[in-house]
Amino acid sequence: MIGWEEGVLRIRLRARAVEGKANKSLLEYLAGELGLRPHQVGLMRGAHSREKLVEVELASLTEVVTRLDKPS
Numbered sequence: 001m002i003g004w005e006e007g008v009l010r011i012r013l014r015a016r017a018v019e020g021k022a023n024k025s026l027l028e029y030l031a032g033e034l035g036l037r038p039h040q041v042g043l044m045r046g047a048h049s050r051e052k053l054v055e056v057e058l059a060s061l062t063e064v065v066t067r068l069d070k071p072s
Contacts, residue, residue: 002069005049009068023047030054034067 002010015025023044031041034056046052058064 026052027054030056034058034064
């Protein structure tokens with residue numbers, strides 16, 4: 001994870017954008033960082049773009065930010 005820039009979470013992936021591998025890698029990474037199961041994180045928009053909109057099954061955006069900002 002690179003971090004937050006102007007309210008946007010920036011993440012750098014190693015997976016190549018071939019056959020959805022990068023998208024899958026992103027969702028698995030976020031689920032792990034948030035302590036969620038993979039099916040609780042979904043790609044809403046941006047399957048073929050560098051910018052993604054992700055849906056996370058948590059109570060609030062504040063909870064997402066808190067979980068992502070905690071030390072590993």
